[in-house]
Amino acid sequence: MTWNISIKFLESRIKVFLKKLMLGDILFTNVDFQLLNEWEGCFMPLQMIRNDITKMNVDAIVNAANTSLLGGGGVDGCIHRAAGPELLAECSTLHGCETGSAKITKGYRLPCKYVIHAVGPRWRDGRHREQELLESCYRTSLNLAKENGCQSVAFPLISSGVYGYPKDQALKVAVDTISTFLLENEMMVYIVIFDRKAYQISGKLFADIAAYIDDRYVEEHTDRRAEQRRRLEVLSEESCFEAAPAPLPSEAICKSCSSQSLEEALGQIDESFSEMLLRKIDESGMTDAQCYKKANIDRKLFSKIRSDKFYKPSKPTVLAFALALELPLAQMQEMLGKAGFTLSHSSKFDIIVEYFVERGNYNVYEINEALFAFEQSLIGA
Numbered sequence: 001m002t003w004n005i006s007i008k009f010l011e012s013r014i015k016v017f018l019k020k021l022m023l024g025d026i027l028f029t030n031v032d033f034q035l036l037n038e039w040e041g042c043f044m045p046l047q048m049i050r051n052d053i054t055k056m057n058v059d060a061i062v063n064a065a066n067t068s069l070l071g072g073g074g075v076d077g078c079i080h081r082a083a084g085p086e087l088l089a090e091c092s093t094l095h096g097c098e099t100g101s102a103k104i105t106k107g108y109r110l111p112c113k114y115v116i117h118a119v120g121p122r123w124r125d126g127r128h129r130e131q132e133l134l135e136s137c138y139r140t141s142l143n144l145a146k147e148n149g150c151q152s153v154a155f156p157l158i159s160s161g162v163y164g165y166p167k168d169q170a171l172k173v174a175v176d177t178i179s180t181f182l183l184e185n186e187m188m189v190y191i192v193i194f195d196r197k198a199y200q201i202s203g204k205l206f207a208d209i210a211a212y213i214d215d216r217y218v219e220e221h222t223d224r225r226a227e228q229r230r231r232l233e234v235l236s237e238e239s240c241f242e243a244a245p246a247p248l249p250s251e252a253i254c255k256s257c258s259s260q261s262l263e264e265a266l267g268q269i270d271e272s273f274s275e276m277l278l279r280k281i282d283e284s285g286m287t288d289a290q291c292y293k294k295a296n297i298d299r300k301l302f303s304k305i306r307s308d309k310f311y312k313p314s315k316p317t318v319l320a321f322a323l324a325l326e327l328p329l330a331q332m333q334e335m336l337g338k339a340g341f342t343l344s345h346s347s348k349f350d351i352i353v354e355y356f357v358e359r360g361n362y363n364v365y366e367i368n369e370a371l372f373a374f375e376q377s378l379i380g381a
Contacts, residue, residue, distance in 0.1 A: 044380030059150035100133035120159030295324035
């Protein structure tokens with residue numbers, strides 16, 4: 001599900017949230033949180049959402065067409081019905097389309113300006129250029145969108161329906177091809193999933209993550225008043241004198257000193273999130289653009305972070321940059337701490353991120369595929 005609401009409306013709701021905080025009213029409604037998530041999602045160049053593609057308010061939608069371009073079943077039929085007979089009339093002048101390619105028409109009665117008709121391959125056994133042809137579908141469609149001035153485009157999972165392309169492999173091709181395009185181009189791209197049956201990651205990966213979550217997930221049913229009483233009891237038992245902090249082990253001190261000067265170490269204590277991020281980008285050898293694109297973060301949001309030393313990011317934004325920089329868990333926690341967050345085993349979202357990092361997989365797009373499968377929010381802005 002996605003909400004087609006204006007940026008101005010979202011900005012007005014953000015102001016309401018800030019007023020609530022100032023007044024001490026922090027009991028936000030579910031609608032508040034959904035709107036906030038929608039606002040944050042505006043800065044993710046590649047998103048996976050559940051929706052009806054014919055209702056997407058974007059510059060272009062992609063139709064999973066057949067070679068005749070004259071309509072068919074599934075997504076193709078839905079798009080033709082929603083666009084009206086004018087779409088079929090224009091398609092009849094295009095003289096078909098080869099597999100692996102795409103052609104563009106007007107959107108007619110659809111909310112989009114254009115429909116890009118991409119002809120995906122039929123799955124045979126994976127040894128008949130299926131992947132090559134499917135990648136070509138996405139690339140050709142994206143280039144057509146770019147040539148026609150589109151700033152936003154929505155794709156279905158091409159070939160994953162009656163054409164029989166395995167859904168997990170079709171999704172990987174889509175994400176890999178689109179993310180490669182976005183490294184060099186500015187565009188909002190959506191992969192639109194109509195329902196859960198139309199989407200899946202590999203069964204083994206899903207099972208592995210589910211087991212990992214089961215081993216670590218902590219269901220929190222603690223009664224708040226009981227927890228407050230427990231804390232008061234603990235405080236009453238403690239000495240009124242504050243214990244001196246335990247000294248750092250000499251090994252840790254030596255290790256710290258060997259990698260940086262005392263002045264640098266002290267300077268980093270008061271570092272803001274923005275300062276730490278920019279320092280880590282410099283240390284990584286990446287350019288700013290390489291980092292924010294790898295993180296699936298919009299250039300405009302990165303500019304805000306760079307220009308505002310005290311910018312307060314969302315947790316998914318922090319994690320996106322930490323993953324792009326391929327920080328180990330300890331440094332990831334440090335970066336989260338700069339923004340007031342932490343990874344917790346009471347959150348399935350956090351556990352899934354931890355699962356991938358522990359296995360050395362920092363690919364934001366692949367992690368988002370898993371988060372989407374487990375109905376969690378996505379990493380990005």
